[in-house]
Amino acid sequence: xxxxxxxxxxxxxxxxxxxxxxxxxxxxxxxxxxxxxxxxxxxxxxxxxxxxxxxxxxxxxxxxxxxxxxxxxxxxxxxxxxxxxxxxxxxxxxxxxxxxxxxxxxxxxxxxxxxxxxxxxxxxxxxxxxxxxxxxxxxxxxxxxxxxxxxxxxxxxxxxxxxxxxxxxxxxxxxxxxxxxxxxxxxxxxxxxxxxxxxxxxxxxxxxxxxxxxxxxxxxxxxxxxxxxxxxxxxxxxxxxxxxxxxxxxxxxxxxxxxxxxxxxxxxxxxxxxxxxxxxxxxxxxxxxxxx
Numbered sequence: 702x703x704x705x706x707x708x709x710x711x712x713x714x715x716x717x718x719x720x721x722x723x724x725x726x727x728x729x730x731x732x733x734x735x736x737x738x739x740x741x742x743x744x745x746x747x748x749x750x751x752x753x754x755x756x757x758x759x760x761x762x763x764x765x766x767x768x769x770x771x772x773x774x775x776x777x778x779x780x781x782x783x784x785x786x787x788x789x790x791x792x793x794x795x796x797x798x799x800x801x802x803x804x805x806x807x808x809x810x811x812x813x814x815x816x817x818x819x820x821x822x823x824x825x826x827x828x829x830x831x832x833x834x835x836x837x838x839x840x841x842x843x844x845x846x847x848x849x850x851x852x853x854x855x856x857x858x859x860x861x862x863x864x865x866x867x868x869x870x871x872x873x874x875x876x877x878x879x880x881x882x883x884x885x886x887x888x889x890x891x892x893x894x895x896x897x898x899x900x901x902x903x904x905x906x907x908x909x910x911x912x913x914x915x916x917x918x919x920x921x922x923x924x925x926x927x928x929x930x931x932x933x934x935x936x937x938x939x940x941x942x943x944x945x946x947x948x949x950x951x952x953x954x955x956x957x958x959x960x961x962x963x964x965x966x967x968x969x970x971x972x973x974x975x976x977x978x979x980x981x982x983x984x985x986x987x988x989x990x991x992x993x
Contacts, residue, residue, distance in 0.1 A: 702813040703821075707763040708741075719966065731844070733871065742822030757800075767942045777857075778855070778856055778857025779857070780824060780856075781822075781855060781856065782857075784886065785819065785822040785974070786822050786824060788823055788978055789822075789824035789825075789981075790815055790824070792823075792981055792982060792985040793985035793986055794940070794984070794985050795823065795824055795825065795985070796825060796939035796940040796981075797825065797826050797827060797936050797939060797980070798819055798825070798826070798827035798828075798829065798935065798936050798937065798938040798940075799825050799827070799828055799829070799938060799939070799940050799941070800828075800829040800830075800831060800938040800940070800941035800942070800953060800954070800961070801813065801816055801817070801820075801828065801829065801830050801831065801941075801942055801944070801969070802941050802942065802943040802944065802950070802951065802953050803829050803830075803831065803832040803833075803837075803944050803969055804832075804833065804943060804944060804946070804947040804949070804951055805944055805968060805969065805970075808832055808836055808837065808969070809841075809969065809970050810843060810844055811847055811851065812848045812971065812972055813830060813837070813844065813847075813969060814844065814848045814850070814851040814945075814968065815851055815855070815972070815974075816972065816977060817830065817851075817886055818848065818850050818851045818852050818855050818856065819855075819930070819974050819977050820977070821852075822855070822856060823978075823981065825884070825939075826884045826885065827884065827885050827886075827935055827936070828884070828885070828886050828887070829886075829887045829888075829889050829938060829954075830886065830887070830888050830889065830899030831889040831953050831954075832890070833891060833951040833952065835890035835891060835892070837888050838888050838889070838890040838892075839889075841888050844888065845886075848886065851980070852859060861939075865895065867982065885935070887935075889953070889954065891951075891952045893954060895955060897956075898955070898956060901924055901927040901981065902924075904927060905919055905923070905924070905927070905984065908914070916935050917921050921954055923953065925956070937957040937959075937960065937961065937964065938954070938957065938958065938961050939960070939961060939963075940961065940962050940963075940964065940981075940984045941953065941958065941961050941962070941963050942964050942965075942966060942979075942980050943963060943965045943966070943967035944965075944966050944967070944968055944972075945967075946967070948965075960989070962984055962987055962989070964980045964983055964984060966980060
């Protein structure tokens with residue numbers, strides 16, 4: 702009798718796993734079908750408007766013959782911006798803050814700049830760039846120039862619409878920003894990771910030693926304030942995309958990644974937009990079960 706109960710119990714477990722797999726498969730297929738149906742419906746609604754505005758556009762082009770000098774560039778840029786923004790809106794969830802962790806030798810400024818521009822184009826507000834050697838931090842002006850160049854090439858934007866905030870370390874004030882507007886690009890190095898925790902602990906110890914505060918006043922929230930520094934309204938990264946064969950976070954903001962999802966890709970070099978979108982889609986479908 703016990704053997705029969707055991708067999709029935711195993712059969713029930715198998716049925717539960719099959720049911721979960723089927724529900725997940727149907728959910729993914731339904732999302733994809735729903736997204737395609739929505740895109741077709743929007744295209745059907747917008748097509749008459751586009752055709753209605755075509756004669757006006759022809760008149761404007763006749764009135765402004767100089768606009769024909771390079772007609773394809775502006776159209777391609779506008780088409781890319783629209784497509785990438787639609788891709789971002791179609792995702793199940795989009796991170797507000799994404800980290801790009803480069804665990805490779807000889808990082809490519811052009812490829813990282815492409816990734817930053819693509820992240821901003823789909824609607825991500827904060828992008829953190831990190832490498833274990835601090836190469837991007839040491840050459841932050843070169844990285845900024847490459848981001849602006851790729852932004853103009855890919856999006857056709859005159860001038861820079863991104864900001865790059867160059868942090869010094871977690872407890873000191875940040876250096877003079879190169880540009881200051883949103884979205885924001887932060888260039889990080891190992892100094893912003895474990896070293897910032899050490900400096901914050903030293904600062905608390907000095908304050909106790911100088912009788913500025915009591916040891917009983919030290920709490921997790923106080924340490925959190927010291928580690929976040931200024932500005933304090935930047936959220937923790939929800940997603941970090943790691944590039945390279947090393948299975949390690951390499952000291953990337955250990956205080957800020959307790960709820961961060963990590964996705965690994967082989968390399969950041971020659972990476973396409975579709976590769977980045979695939980990583981964002983994986984993040985969009987992942988389920989995080991947070992304990993109480």
